[in-house]
Amino acid sequence: MNRPIKVLIAKPGLDGHDRGAKVIANALRDAGMEVVYTGLHQTPEMIVEAAVQEDVDVVSVSILSGAHMTLIPRIRDLMNRAGLGEVRLIAGGIIPDADAAVLKQLPGVAALFGPGTRTQDAVAFIAGLFRDRAAHT
Amino acid sequence: MSSNDLIQRFLAGEVLAAARVLSVVERGGDEAERVLDALFPRTGRAYRVAVTGAGGAGKSTLANALTRRFREQGVTVGVVAEDPSSPFSGGAVLGDRVRMTNAVGDPGVFVRSIASRGSESGLSALACELADVLDAFGRDVILLESMGVGQVETQIRFTADTVIVVLTPEGGDEVQSLKAGLLEVADVIVVNKSDRPGADEFAADLTAMVGLRDASADGWTVPVVSTTARSDETLGVLADTIARHRAHIDANGRRDARRRDALRARIRLLLEEDLRASARQSATLRERFDGIFERVAAGSISPYRAARELGEFLKAGGHSPR
Numbered sequence: 001m002n003r004p005i006k007v008l009i010a011k012p013g014l015d016g017h018d019r020g021a022k023v024i025a026n027a028l029r030d031a032g033m034e035v036v037y038t039g040l041h042q043t044p045e046m047i048v049e050a051a052v053q054e055d056v057d058v059v060s061v062s063i064l065s066g067a068h069m070t071l072i073p074r075i076r077d078l079m080n081r082a083g084l085g086e087v088r089l090i091a092g093g094i095i096p097d098a099d100a101a102v103l104k105q106l107p108g109v110a111a112l113f114g115p116g117t118r119t120q121d122a123v124a125f126i127a128g129l130f131r132d133r134a135a136h137t
Numbered sequence: 138m139s140s141n142d143l144i145q146r147f148l149a150g151e152v153l154a155a156a157r158v159l160s161v162v163e164r165g166g167d168e169a170e171r172v173l174d175a176l177f178p179r180t181g182r183a184y185r186v187a188v189t190g191a192g193g194a195g196k197s198t199l200a201n202a203l204t205r206r207f208r209e210q211g212v213t214v215g216v217v218a219e220d221p222s223s224p225f226s227g228g229a230v231l232g233d234r235v236r237m238t239n240a241v242g243d244p245g246v247f248v249r250s251i252a253s254r255g256s257e258s259g260l261s262a263l264a265c266e267l268a269d270v271l272d273a274f275g276r277d278v279i280l281l282e283s284m285g286v287g288q289v290e291t292q293i294r295f296t297a298d299t300v301i302v303v304l305t306p307e308g309g310d311e312v313q314s315l316k317a318g319l320l321e322v323a324d325v326i327v328v329n330k331s332d333r334p335g336a337d338e339f340a341a342d343l344t345a346m347v348g349l350r351d352a353s354a355d356g357w358t359v360p361v362v363s364t365t366a367r368s369d370e371t372l373g374v375l376a377d378t379i380a381r382h383r384a385h386i387d388a389n390g391r392r393d394a395r396r397r398d399a400l401r402a403r404i405r406l407l408l409e410e411d412l413r414a415s416a417r418q419s420a421t422l423r424e425r426f427d428g429i430f431e432r433v434a435a436g437s438i439s440p441y442r443a444a445r446e447l448g449e450f451l452k453a454g455g456h457s458p459r
Contacts, residue, residue: 029228039235055156
């Protein structure tokens with residue numbers, strides 16, 4: 001028995017641009033996933049608390065504020081300390097290549113999606129993380 | 138982690154273990170049965186409040202406000218919030234946390250969102266199982282927030298000790314259809330967004346309608362409470378009304394009777410869901426279905442007869458077990 005892939009989508013920090021997060025939420029829903037959407041202005045602590053209670057498979061954050069170098073490592077660290085070491089973190093938004101190269105080195109940061117990402121690619125990436133899980137159920 | 142380890146950590150009060158137990162139950166099957174069987178004897182202590190009503194009526198906002206009130210009294214809260222699954226993709230966007238902002242950072246509040254996954258009642262059988270888990274986890278109050286519902290939702294009656302039906306003034310012309318549906322399951326009716334035009338008249342109409350009903354059966358006249366999220370005073374009246382209903386059903390033994398009815402209804406619902414699932418998953422039935430469907434499409438038999446023939450086939454045991 002199984003349940004659909006469950007993804008938390010959150011907007012950490014102060015920017016109020018959630019169009020991208022909503023587009024992704026819709027695309028994941030249309031791909032049969034269950035998306036917990038937490039809305040704007042979430043602190044890293046709020047995001048990780050939600051990820052724990054909801055027992056999601058993936059945490060996905062959208063950041064357009066420029067604070068990604070602070071927020072992403074912080075969220076990853078809090079996730080690890082909360083016992084979510086196995087849960088993958090992905091991010092989308094405006095993340096310059098040089099920063100992306102650094103962030104991708106963090107263990108447990110699975111992918112970064114920048115502007116121009118096709119929704120199918122983001123969906124396929126997340127589905128791909130769990131392909132083997134679907135096979136043995 | 139074995140389910141025994143998991144249950145040990147759950148009983149020790151570990152939040153992550155509670156989240157994982159909820160997932161085990163969501164996945165269903167043998168492991169869910171083991172876990173629910175182990176935890177069921179520990180349930181029954183929590184008071185359950187269901188919040189239901191049309192989409193956009195303010196269920197999440199009221200649940201958030203009630204959560205804050207309960208926390209001010211030192212009462213721990215578990216929330217199970219259900220949103221609809223897409224009948225097309227099976228996916229869902231679960232948005233109830235957007236409004237559940239009072240709970241953040243408070244270990245006394247645990248919020249879990251679930252998708253309806255094809256359940257047709259406002260609160261699925263699964264929501265009740267998850268409420269059991271949070272009850273066994275030691276939460277004092279469980280708030281069950283249904284997805285947006287329209288008319289006949291009698292199943293809601295069996296999910297909680299107190300059922301709150303949330304309406305808005307714009308729902309005025311729905312009153313006729315609600316007469317025989319949602320209002321019958323309400324222990325408390327809320328007119329939310331009561332700062333909008335027409336709210337007072339709507340509340341008065343509802344009060345009059347409720348007054349037509351015979352309250353003698355359990356001695357409770359369903360109150361109509363007007364609320365707006367901006368007014369703490371109105372939210373306080375709602376909280377007090379819930380407390381009054383709780384005292385009422387505790388005083389005259391209704392709570393136990395109600396819970397017995399609820400358990401009966403839950404078993405029936407679970408059985409129906411199981412039968413429906415096994416019918417859906419039966420390859421032989423599907424084959425048969427496709428054959429009969431072509432006869433219907435060709436106009437040689439009616440859909441009614443097709444369904445009856447398939448039903449006879451099922452009753453005769455003509456489907457492979459899962």
